[in-house]
Amino acid sequence: MTLEVKQLSKSFGETNAVNQLSLNLPTGRVLGLLGRNGAGKTTTIKMLLGLLTPTSGEMTWNGTTFHSSKVKIGYLPEERGLYTKSKVVDQLRYFGKLEGMSQKEVDEAITYWLERLEIPHYRHKKAGELSKGNQQKIQLIVTLLHNPELIILDEPFSGLDPVNAELMASIITEEINKGKTIVLSSHRMDQVEAFCEYVCILKNGDVVAEGNLNKLKEEYGYRNLIVEDTEPIKSVLNTNQIDFERKQQGIYVKVKTEEEAFTILNLIKSETGSIRKFQLLEPTLNDIFIERAR
Numbered sequence: 641m642t643l644e645v646k647q648l649s650k651s652f653g654e655t656n657a658v659n660q661l662s663l664n665l666p667t668g669r670v671l672g673l674l675g676r677n678g679a680g681k682t683t684t685i686k687m688l689l690g691l692l693t694p695t696s697g698e699m700t701w702n703g704t705t706f707h708s709s710k711v712k713i714g715y716l717p718e719e720r721g722l723y724t725k726s727k728v729v730d731q732l733r734y735f736g737k738l739e740g741m742s743q744k745e746v747d748e749a750i751t752y753w754l755e756r757l758e759i760p761h762y763r764h765k766k767a768g769e770l771s772k773g774n775q776q777k778i779q780l781i782v783t784l785l786h787n788p789e790l791i792i793l794d795e796p797f798s799g800l801d802p803v804n805a806e807l808m809a810s811i812i813t814e815e816i817n818k819g820k821t822i823v824l825s826s827h828r829m830d831q832v833e834a835f836c837e838y839v840c841i842l843k844n845g846d847v848v849a850e851g852n853l854n855k856l857k858e859e860y861g862y863r864n865l866i867v868e869d870t871e872p873i874k875s876v877l878n879t880n881q882i883d884f885e886r887k888q889q890g891i892y893v894k895v896k897t898e899e900e901a902f903t904i905l906n907l908i909k910s911e912t913g914s915i916r917k918f919q920l921l922e923p924t925l926n927d928i929f930i931e932r933a934r
């Protein structure tokens with residue numbers, strides 16, 4: 641049970657927007673599709689949605705050729721795609737019917753989702769009268785109304801205030817728990833890390849990292865040793881020519897092994913007399929992204 645993409649490419653004239661993209665996403669799992677601006681994320685999503693024809697390559701869903709018309713897909717675009725002059729309820733009914741839902745099914749789903757997103761009072765408002773964040777919520781209802789099996793979320797948190805971002809996060813978690821297969825594209829590494837078991841990082845159309853996030857972290861080869869940001873510790877590191885970075889949580893030193901971390905800690909202890917606290921943390925997705933996608 642997998643979404644499988646094999647050597648998928650898309651060129652626009654001379655530009656290789658996506659180049660030989662291959663990935664495996666087991667159904668019921670979440671993939672973070674990452675990359676800097678222009679890396680090829682939207683082009684990949686558009687090929688999944690059937691909006692762009694690949695130049696070459698293959699996509700399969702549970703072993704058979706993937707076609708957007710045969711898989712129930714929910715897509716949350718980064719740009720709003722609502723009819724601003726039409727009432728919320730009318731366009732939700734319209735989108736639901738386009739997905740083959742009956743009047744009863746669509747009305748039940750609209751009531752459920754308006755309540756779930758805490759906006760039942762917007763039912764009869766025109767979409768254009770709603771704030772950007774509330775339009776995003778309506779767009780999320782369009783995405784989930786027909787109970788899709790594959791959900792594609794492009795920057796789902798953009799434009800949401802912290803309370804609505806929490807609500808969005810809890811809905812994504814619910815969909816994950818329902819066993820939905822999700823592709824999430826975002827520039828926010830912390831959010832991707834919170835939801836995604838798998839990642840695919842694109843750089844100028846090429847895949848530069850792909851697979852299980854924990855495995856990628858293991859393969860990355862570095863961990864972060866964090867010690868207090870004090871003058872004596874900085875001085876020890878400088879004297880011993882150990883590279884470090886100052887962040888809000890303290891001084892970060894990249895180490896390859898636990899032994900290397902303890903060698904540095906012993907050095908600090910012997911030269912400053914004590915170490916009040918330290919942490920040895922696994923690399924973050926942000927570390928991997930910066931190294932690979934830069």
Ligand SMILES: Nc1ncnc2c1ncn2[C@@H]1O[C@H](COP(=O)(O)OP(=O)(O)OP(=O)(O)O)[C@@H](O)[C@H]1O
Binds near residue numbers: 656676677678680681
């Ligand atoms: N219709 C098009 N015609 C020509 N070039 C295109 C077209 N669509 C995308 N491209 C090019 O393909 C490359 C990938 O673009 P894409 O929109 O997929 O990037 P992205 O990763 O989604 O970027 P962003 O994070 O900025 O949205 C870019 O170089 C872009 O200019």
